[in-house]
Amino acid sequence: MSLAHSDAPEAPTTAPARAGTPATGVSDGPAAPGPGVPHVVGRVDDVPPGEGRAFVAGGVQVAVFRLRDGSLHATQAACPHAGGPLADGQTDADVLVCPLHLFAYRWSDGVSTSGAAPVRRYPVHEDAGRLVVTV
Numbered sequence: 001m002s003l004a005h006s007d008a009p010e011a012p013t014t015a016p017a018r019a020g021t022p023a024t025g026v027s028d029g030p031a032a033p034g035p036g037v038p039h040v041v042g043r044v045d046d047v048p049p050g051e052g053r054a055f056v057a058g059g060v061q062v063a064v065f066r067l068r069d070g071s072l073h074a075t076q077a078a079c080p081h082a083g084g085p086l087a088d089g090q091t092d093a094d095v096l097v098c099p100l101h102l103f104a105y106r107w108s109d110g111v112s113t114s115g116a117a118p119v120r121r122y123p124v125h126e127d128a129g130r131l132v133v134t135v
């Protein structure tokens with residue numbers, strides 16, 4: 001699949017986001033990140049390898065991705081370009097591609113490689129099979 005930008009729109013297929021719960025006692029994990037409050041949003045197995053899913057973490061809509069190498073990434077749920085459902089985007093090891101207009105965003109820093117505003121990223125980690133997003 002090409003990850004190049006195109007103006008060909010596609011229909012969104014995002015499932016409804018699920019509410020997360022505060023992750024009490026989870027804040028000291030090795031992948032736990034800087035400022036913010038960690039929230040358990042589900043199980044890591046809720047996100048199939050190579051795909052993304054939409055969740056709500058502390059009232060914030062997020063898209064969580066589990067790459068095929070097992071790494072986890074979380075971004076804002078709505079694409080910075082025009083609000084597309086990023087959880088339905090295509091991914092590889094380097095970028096996330098929005099399903100609506102195919103703008104791409106680097107995992108490393110959230111910068112768009114195709115000219116859109118950067119995507120906001122959130123720290124995410126696994127804790128005993130639980131999916132924890134810090135917002």
Ligand code: FES
Pocket residue numbers: 079080081082083084098099100101102103
């Ligand atoms: S909404 Fe246009 S690229 Fe995401």
